[in-house]
Amino acid sequence: MDVLARLGVGSEADTALARAELEAAGLTNPRKTRISPEKIPRVEEVLARAFVLLCAECAAGVPADGRRLIAVSASACRRCGGSAARRSALRLGGAGRRLRVVVVGGSAGTRSEIDRQLAPIAELRQVDGTARWTKERAAADHAWADVVVIWAGTELRHKVSMLYSQIPDRGGKRITVAKRGAAALIDAITAWAARREAESGVRRGRAPGPPGGRACPPPGTAGGSILGPTGPRRG
Numbered sequence: 001m002d003v004l005a006r007l008g009v010g011s012e013a014d015t016a017l018a019r020a021e022l023e024a025a026g027l028t029n030p031r032k033t034r035i036s037p038e039k040i041p042r043v044e045e046v047l048a049r050a051f052v053l054l055c056a057e058c059a060a061g062v063p064a065d066g067r068r069l070i071a072v073s074a075s076a077c078r079r080c081g082g083s084a085a086r087r088s089a090l091r092l093g094g095a096g097r098r099l100r101v102v103v104v105g106g107s108a109g110t111r112s113e114i115d116r117q118l119a120p121i122a123e124l125r126q127v128d129g130t131a132r133w134t135k136e137r138a139a140a141d142h143a144w145a146d147v148v149v150i151w152a153g154t155e156l157r158h159k160v161s162m163l164y165s166q167i168p169d170r171g172g173k174r175i176t177v178a179k180r181g182a183a184a185l186i187d188a189i190t191a192w193a194a195r196r197e198a199e200s201g202v203r204r205g206r207a208p209g210p211p212g213g214r215a216c217p218p219p220g221t222a223g224g225s226i227l228g229p230t231g232p233r234r235g
């Protein structure tokens, strides 16, 4: 059935289940093989009540809500739409309150992607690593932020990154990310947030969770790396 395929429903078994639901809603009947495209919004609505259409990565991270899972390709996923940056942002958004995030470096393209993904869940300041910048502005950003990300290996002048990296970081709020791409950047912030959450739990004397099952942040995309060479690098 064209419409179901277009919505990402692929396997025969899932198609049969979805069809049964649509028949019950009077949107098609067993004699019809096709559904007209103008019915798509209604079809989506009916399917959304009974099914959740997710890609494999999203399906692994989303708790069951009683609806049946239909596995779809990432581009058809109702949650991430195939965007790794969106998946990362959703993980971060699930972590709690709105973080204040300063990103130092990146490109115009990554800045708009990060803005798109993080604006709904975080307060964001992005610093153009090729612009003129002052010590005072860097200090103000550092003071304001929950987390300051130095994005090494992007369009980031040594002069600008130094303004941030020379500030004493007593609160453990600064991380250096060496991986490229908006998704990697957001993943690093998510890992930082998880680490921070675990630490504050320990400080408050909270029980460390089930034996052997204490949550650890995912292996680092953040921290510990050395800043890239001076001057901007494209990418």
Ligand SMILES: [Zn+2]
Pocket (backbone or CB within 6 Å): 054, 055, 056, 057, 058, 059, 074, 077, 078, 079, 080, 081, 082
């Ligand atoms: Zn997805």
